[in-house]
Amino acid sequence: MSFMARADGRSPDQLRPVTITRGWLAHAEGSVLVEFGGTRVLCAASVQDSVPRWRRGSGQGWVTAEYAMLPRATNTRNDRESVRGRIGGRTHEISRLIGRSLRACVDYKVLGENSIVIDCDVLQADGGTRTAAITGAYVALADAVRWMRERKMCNGDPLVDSVAAVSVGVVGSTPLLDLCYTEDVAAETDMNVVMTGSGEFVEVQGTAEGKPFNRGALDELLDLGVAGCAELTRLQREALA
Amino acid sequence: MSFMARADGRSPDQLRPVTITRGWLAHAEGSVLVEFGGTRVLCAASVQDSVPRWRRGSGQGWVTAEYAMLPRATNTRNDRESVRGRIGGRTHEISRLIGRSLRACVDYKVLGENSIVIDCDVLQADGGTRTAAITGAYVALADAVRWMRERKMCNGDPLVDSVAAVSVGVVGSTPLLDLCYTEDVAAETDMNVVMTGSGEFVEVQGTAEGKPFNRGALDELLDLGVAGCAELTRLQREALA
Amino acid sequence: MSFMARADGRSPDQLRPVTITRGWLAHAEGSVLVEFGGTRVLCAASVQDSVPRWRRGSGQGWVTAEYAMLPRATNTRNDRESVRGRIGGRTHEISRLIGRSLRACVDYKVLGENSIVIDCDVLQADGGTRTAAITGAYVALADAVRWMRERKMCNGDPLVDSVAAVSVGVVGSTPLLDLCYTEDVAAETDMNVVMTGSGEFVEVQGTAEGKPFNRGALDELLDLGVAGCAELTRLQREALA
Amino acid sequence: MSFMARADGRSPDQLRPVTITRGWLAHAEGSVLVEFGGTRVLCAASVQDSVPRWRRGSGQGWVTAEYAMLPRATNTRNDRESVRGRIGGRTHEISRLIGRSLRACVDYKVLGENSIVIDCDVLQADGGTRTAAITGAYVALADAVRWMRERKMCNGDPLVDSVAAVSVGVVGSTPLLDLCYTEDVAAETDMNVVMTGSGEFVEVQGTAEGKPFNRGALDELLDLGVAGCAELTRLQREALA
Amino acid sequence: MSFMARADGRSPDQLRPVTITRGWLAHAEGSVLVEFGGTRVLCAASVQDSVPRWRRGSGQGWVTAEYAMLPRATNTRNDRESVRGRIGGRTHEISRLIGRSLRACVDYKVLGENSIVIDCDVLQADGGTRTAAITGAYVALADAVRWMRERKMCNGDPLVDSVAAVSVGVVGSTPLLDLCYTEDVAAETDMNVVMTGSGEFVEVQGTAEGKPFNRGALDELLDLGVAGCAELTRLQREALA
C-alpha cells in the first residue's frame, strides 16, 4: 500500500476504540463519558422546565450545548478561560456546532417548553474532541429525554433521529478516518462530518490546512465520514440498548 | 420551471450585482468597499512590520482578520460588542473563517516577518456578509501587498493564488446561489464555499437548518458554489486590473 | 498676512468642504454620511417604541448616542474596543457629549415614550470627528423624527431647534476654524462649540494643550465657533429641504 | 436683590468653606483631604521612578490622575465599578479632566523620567467633586514634588504654575459660584472652570442642562469662575506656606 | 522576658490604640471611621427596603458587606480593581468574611424584608484591616438598625448580639495580639478570630505562614484572641453608649 502506516496501526478507514459509558455522573439527568481512543469527553445533560426568554409562550423547547476543555487535557497546560475572563473563539465555535448538531434531531413541539443543556467537558484531548463530544452528547441527550418521559414532561418522543460525528482528513495524500492529535496536526485537509442515524448530513465542515483540496479529495473524505458515522450510530444504539 | 421566483428576479444560479470599490479609505494600505446586492462590507488591510510573539525569529509573516458589524447594519439595532464587553460566538467564528481563508493564498516566507490585518466591517447586511467579506478582503490584501512590494518589504509576490467565497443554499427544495437575507432565513440548508482562483476548495461549511440533507443536495450546492466562486474570481481580477 | 497658510489653503475662518448624504443606509429610520473634509462619519438613527427602565411610565422619551471608530479610520490601526473588552475613556466622553448635545433640541413629552439611539461610527478620521458626528447626527435624528411623524408615533414635532458643532483652536498663535488632524495635533488651545440653530450655546469645551489661554483668545475662538456653527446650520437646513 | 437666597445663606459669588488638610495619609508622598463644604475628596500623590512605555527614553516625566467615588459618598448607594467590572463614562471623563488640568502646570523635562499618579477618591459628595479634586490634587502634587526635590529626583522645580478649579452655574436665572448638589441639580447651565495661579484658563467646560445659554450668560459665568479660582489659588498658597 | 520588644512598645497581649468615630459620613444610615493604630477603615451602612431576588417573599432580610482598599492605602500604590476590570481573590475573600461575621448577630425575621450593605473601605492600611473592618462595621450596622427602628422599619431589635474581630499571630516564637503590618509580614502563624459580644466564636481562621503550628500554639493564639475580642466588645459598647 502507498500510505504510511498509522501510529496506532489502524487502517485508513478504521475508527479508534470507542467507549460510551452511560450514567457517569450521579446528579445529571443524562451523562456519558465518551472515549475515542485517548480523547475523553464528559457529557452531562441538564433538564430545565423553562426556556430562554425569546422562546417563552411558544409551546416549544430548546436544546443547547457548552464545550470546554480542562487546562491539562492537552500536552501542555492552557490557561482557564474563566481566569482570562473571556471565552476563546475556538470554544465558542465548537459549542455552537454541538448545539446545532443536536438540535437537528429534536422536535421542539414534542419537547414542550423545556430546555436541555448539554455540557461537554474534555477531560483528555487526543484529536477529534468535537466529534467525540457530539457523539457522546447525543447519548446523554437520549438519557435525559428518557428521564423526562418517565416523568411525563413531554408528549411522546422529541428525538426524531440520532446524531453522530467523526473527523476525516488527508494526511500525506491519504484520506484517513478519525484523526488522532498527531495526524490532525499533520493533515493537509481536515473535515468534520455530522450525520443523522438515517444517513443524512447535518453539518459538513472541510478546511484546507496548508493546501487547498479538489472535488475528488472532498468526495473521498465524505465517503470515509459517511462510513464512520454509520459505525458510530451502531455503537450509540448498542450503548442505549 | 418548478422553483419559486426569487424576490429580486434572479435565476437560481445568478449572483447579485457585485461591486468592488478599491481605495475607499485614505489611510489603509489596502481598502475595498465590497457590495453583494444590499450587503456592504468595508475591508481595510493594515500592514505592520512585525509579527505576533509566537512567530518572531521565524522569518515568516502572518495574516489575520477581524469581522464586525455596525449596530444598525441590520433591520433592527444590535448592541455593540464593545458595550457588552465581549465578542459574540458568531463574530469570533466569522473572523476566524476569513483569516483562515486568506491565509490559504499566502506564502509566509515571501511575506517576511510582516503582518497584515484585514478589518471587515459590515456597514449594511443583507445576507452573505462573510462571503462578501472574504471576497473583498482578498482584494484589499492584494492592494496591501502591492504597497509592500513598492516599498521592497517582501522578496517577490507572497500571494500564490486568489480567494473568493459565496453562499449557497436550498430554499423550498431549490438550490440557490448567493442568498439574500430573506432567502437565508428560509433556507433548509445553508453552505459557504471558499475557493482559490485556480478552482480548489479552501473551506466548505454546510449546515442543515431545520432538516438534514443528502449527498445529492450537497453535490448540487457544491456545483453552484464552484460556478459562483469562478465568477467572483473574474470580478476580482477585473477590479485589480 | 501674519498667520501661516493652512495646508489645504483655507482661510482661518473657513470650514472644510462639508457633505451631508441622507439615506445612506437601507434599514435605519434615519441615516447620514457626513463628511468634514477627510473626516467621514456614518450616523444611523434607530427608533424604538420603548424607553429605558428609569423612564418608564413618565410619558416622556429619550435620545442617546454611541460613538465609535473603525480600527483603520486613523493613520495607524487601533485595536477594537470589543476585542480589548472595554470602552476607552475618549469613546465614553464623546458618546456622552453627542447625546447631551442632541437632547438639547428635543421635547421629550412630544416624543412620547419612544427612544432614538444615534450610532455615530467614524469610517475615516481627519480631525473634528466629534463635531462632524454631532452635525450629522442631528440630520439623522430629524429624518428619524419624520419617519415617526409619518407613523403618528408622536404628537407634533419633538424637535424644538437644530444642533450643529464645530472645532476651533489656536495654532501658531492664529485662531482657526474646523481643524484638520495635523492642525489639531499642533494646536495650543482646542475648543469644541456646540450651538443650536437659533444661535445659543449647548456646550463649550475649551482645553489648553501645552499652554494656558487668556480671555482674549477664548473670545476670539468663540467668535469663530459661532460663525462656523451658523454656516453648518445653513448646510443642515439645505440638506433637509 | 432679585435672586433666591442660597440654601446655606451664601451670596452668589461666595465659595463654600474650603479646607485643605495636608499629610492626611502616612504612606503617600503627597496627600490632601480637601473639603468644599460637604464635598470631601482624599487626594493621594504617588511617585514612581519610571514612566509609561511610550514615554521611555524621552528624558521626560508624566503626571496622571484617577478619580473614583466610594459607594456611599452619595445620598443613595452606588454599585462599585470594580464589582460591575467596568469604569463608567463619567469616571473616565473626570479622571481625564483632572490629569489634563494638572499637566498644564508641569515641566516634564525638569520632572525627569518619573511619574506621579494622583488618586482622587470622593469620600463624601455634595456637588463640585471634580473641581474640589483638581484643587486638592494640585496641593498633593506640590507636596510630592517637594518630597522628590528633597531626594534630588528632579533638577529644579517641575511646577511652572499652580492649578485650581471651581464650578459655576445658572440657577433660576442667577449665576452662582461653587454649586452644592441641590443647586447643581437645579442648574440650567453648568460650567467648570480650571485656571492657573497666574490667571489663565486651562479648561472651560460649559454645558446647557435643559436650556441653551447665550454669550452674555457665558461671560457672567466666566467672571464668577475667574474670581473663584483666584480665591482658591490664595487658599492653596496659604495651605502650602 | 524572652520575646523581642514590639516596634511600638506594646506588650504581646495589648491592642493598638483603637478609635471608633461614629457618624463620619453625612448620607449613610450608619457610618464609622474605625482606627486600629495606623489602620483606618471607613465603614458605611446603607439600608434598602428590598432584598435580593432569591430572598423575596420570605419575610426575611439580608446583610452583606463589601471590602476594598484605596490605591494608596498601602506603602506602594496598587492598581484599582475597577481599572483592572476584576476583583481580586483577597478582596472577595475578605468581603465574604465580613458579611458572614455580621450575619452571625442578625435575626433576619425581625429585620423584615430589608437589606443592609456595609461598605468597608480601607483608607490607610497597617495590618489587621479585615478585623478592624468587622469591628467598625458592627458599630455602623448598629447605627443603621437604630435609624430603621426610629422609622419603624423592623419589629424589635434584629441584633441578637455584637461582633468584633482581632488578628493574632506568632512572631519570632512569641504569640502576639493585633499585629501591625511589619509584624504580620514576619509572622510564622497568622490567625483571625471573630467573636460575639457574649464570648462565642463566629470564625477562626489560622494559617501557617512558612511553618506549620502545633495544638499548643493554636491554643495560645485563641487565648489572646478571646481576650482581644472582649476588649474590643467593651470599646464598641462605649462608642455606642
Added chain:
Amino acid sequence: MSFMARADGRSPDQLRPVTITRGWLAHAEGSVLVEFGGTRVLCAASVQDSVPRWRRGSGQGWVTAEYAMLPRATNTRNDRESVRGRIGGRTHEISRLIGRSLRACVDYKVLGENSIVIDCDVLQADGGTRTAAITGAYVALADAVRWMRERKMCNGDPLVDSVAAVSVGVVGSTPLLDLCYTEDVAAETDMNVVMTGSGEFVEVQGTAEGKPFNRGALDELLDLGVAGCAELTRLQREALA
C-alpha cells in the same frame, strides 16, 4: 447513643470511602482522581521550567493551584465562570487555600526555578470538595516531583512533608468527621482542617453557620480533624507506595 444516625451509616468519626487513583491523565506530569464518597475531584499537576515574574532570579520555585467545578458537578446546573466572564469569590477563596496548603510542604530552594500548577476540577460534588482537592493534589504534586527528579530538574526532594485535609462540623449538636453535602447544609458549625503528615496544622478555618460555637466545640472538632487527617495521610502514603 444520643446522635442521629448518619445517612450512610457511618459513625461520627468515620471517613467516607476514599479512593486515590494515580495517573488518571496521559499528559500531566502528575494526576490523581480522588474520591471522598460521592465527591470526585480530578487533580492535574503541570510542571513548568519557569517561575512568575516576581520570582525570577531568586533561584526559588513556586507552587500554585486552581480550583473549579464542572457545571453539572452539583445537583442543579451552575453557569460556567468562563461564560459569566469572572471567577466567583468562593472559587478564588478555595484556589488560594489549596495553593497555600500545598506550599506548606515545599522547599522552594530545592525545587529550583520551576513552577508546579495543580488544577483541581470537581467532576462531581457531594460535600468536602476543597478538602478532597487538597488531599488529592498533594499526591499529584508528589508524582510531578518524582517526574522532575527523574529528569534531574531539582537537587534533592523539595517535599519536606505531606499535606492532607478534612472537613468537620457540628450537626444536630454532634461533631462529625468528613461531612457529605446534606450534612454540610445542616451543619451549625463547619470547619476545614489542613495538616501535615507529621501532625501539625497548616490551616484551620472554622465558621459558625447559624449559631456561634464555644471553645469546647472547637476542641472537639479539632480532635476529629486531627484523627481524620492522620488517616488520610496513611491513605496517601499507601497510594504513593
